[in-house]
Amino acid sequence: MHVLGIETSCDETAAAVVARDESGRGRILSNIVWSQTEDHAPYGGVVPEIAARAHVEILDRLVRQALAGAGVPLDKIDAVAATTGPGLIGGLIAGMMTAKAVALAAGKPFIAVNHLEGHALTARLTDNLAFPYLLLLVSGGHTQLVLVKGLGDYQRLGTTIDDALGEAFDKTAKLLGLPYPGGPAVEQAAQAGDSQRFAFPRPLKGAVRPDFSFSGLKTAVRQAAVALEPLKEQDIADICASFQAAVTDSLRERVARGLARFGGLFPAVETPALVVAGGVAANKAIRGALEDLCARYGFRFIAPPLALCTDNAAMIAWAGAEHFAHGEKSALDTAPRARWPLDEKAAPRIGAGRKGAKA
Numbered sequence: 001m002h003v004l005g006i007e008t009s010c011d012e013t014a015a016a017v018v019a020r021d022e023s024g025r026g027r028i029l030s031n032i033v034w035s036q037t038e039d040h041a042p043y044g045g046v047v048p049e050i051a052a053r054a055h056v057e058i059l060d061r062l063v064r065q066a067l068a069g070a071g072v073p074l075d076k077i078d079a080v081a082a083t084t085g086p087g088l089i090g091g092l093i094a095g096m097m098t099a100k101a102v103a104l105a106a107g108k109p110f111i112a113v114n115h116l117e118g119h120a121l122t123a124r125l126t127d128n129l130a131f132p133y134l135l136l137l138v139s140g141g142h143t144q145l146v147l148v149k150g151l152g153d154y155q156r157l158g159t160t161i162d163d164a165l166g167e168a169f170d171k172t173a174k175l176l177g178l179p180y181p182g183g184p185a186v187e188q189a190a191q192a193g194d195s196q197r198f199a200f201p202r203p204l205k206g207a208v209r210p211d212f213s214f215s216g217l218k219t220a221v222r223q224a225a226v227a228l229e230p231l232k233e234q235d236i237a238d239i240c241a242s243f244q245a246a247v248t249d250s251l252r253e254r255v256a257r258g259l260a261r262f263g264g265l266f267p268a269v270e271t272p273a274l275v276v277a278g279g280v281a282a283n284k285a286i287r288g289a290l291e292d293l294c295a296r297y298g299f300r301f302i303a304p305p306l307a308l309c310t311d312n313a314a315m316i317a318w319a320g321a322e323h324f325a326h327g328e329k330s331a332l333d334t335a336p337r338a339r340w341p342l343d344e345k346a347a348p349r350i351g352a353g354r355k356g357a358k359a
């Protein structure tokens with residue numbers, strides 16, 4: 001089965017073709033991502049209107065490239081999948097309408113995909129991972145620990161009650177005059193810094209639910225920066241190192257709760273797995289801490305290649321393929337959704353999912 005996927009929920013325009021065989025194994029035939037980071041950099045964050053226009057301008061070309069790169073003509077595509085939420089509504093509309101048009105013109109089914117589900121199922125494409133497993137999604141718009149029990153069966157064990165982790169990196173960078181996106185800049189500056197110089201808080205430490213919180217940390221960073229003004233290069237490096245140490249510590253403690261919870265819920269799973277997704281998974285200190293943690297708890301640590309951790313269309317095509325293989329497809333009047341939690345039936349958490357539109 002060949003599925004064409006389209007992703008436009010934030011600031012990446014992406015198109016991809018994946019194949020899924022009868023046994024459920026996946027293969028990426030093409031995966032094209034056009035990042036708009038440069039368009040948004042002057043504003044220090046994603047501007048929705050600019051993002052939507054940029055998607056419209058380039059999407060036709062990307063779809064053609066994805067098909068050509070895969071060597072699969074449109075009539076050999078079995079279904080067309082697109083992200084229909086959560087995300088910035090203008091961008092979602094651009095990608096979704098393109099996918100519907102292609103599907104209609106080619107006489108193929110259309111499949112609406114939840115962006116978060118794309119992240120959640122990536123490890124099944126890359127590692128053929130069996131359900132159930134635990135997913136830590138850490139991106140610019142989301143920070144959640146999700147129990148992936150089966151296709152369409154997800155439970156959020158924990159979530160941020162305020163800022164997403166990537167957002168905390170981005171705000172810290174902005175505050176210190178470092179470039180956007182902040183994550184890589186903070187990580188780099190931290191290398192020359194003293195992580196002990198500032199005792200930043202470890203939010204929610206000891207809380208039973210594996211939730212996350214980063215806004216208090218942001219305030220502590222601001223106070224430290226204001227007290228030292230004007231900041232010298234070493235001050236910036238030390239703040240970055242201390243900030244990164246605090247978030248790493250916090251993640252270690254919060255995720256440990258999640259691992260223990262998984263063990264309690266699924267004692268029969270012999271080798272449980274923790275999968276990471278989202279741009280923050282690029283951070284080496286965080287990755288290293290999670291790897292150690294998994295080793296300690298007897299978990300496999302699965303970090304898909306970075307290009308598949310960050311936003312891409314292969315994960316959307318794959319999620320579409322998994323649903324299509326189960327005989328599911330979507331109506332052509334499906335509406336896009338700015339908000340679309342993975343576990344819709346669960347009671348909403350304070351602040352959860354309201355921050356940003358990125359995933």
Ligand code: KG4
Pocket residue numbers: 010138139140141142165166167169170181182183184187278279280281282283284309310311358359
């Ligand atoms: O998944 P992603 O590419 O886009 C969405 O948020 O959808 O994640 C981007 C986020 C940004 O907030 C960026 O600052 C953060 O991931 N990030 C990092 C690193 N690289 C990217 N955060 C910490 N360390 C990094 N090396």
Ligand code: ZN
Pocket residue numbers: 115119139278310311358359
């Ligand atoms: Zn995402």
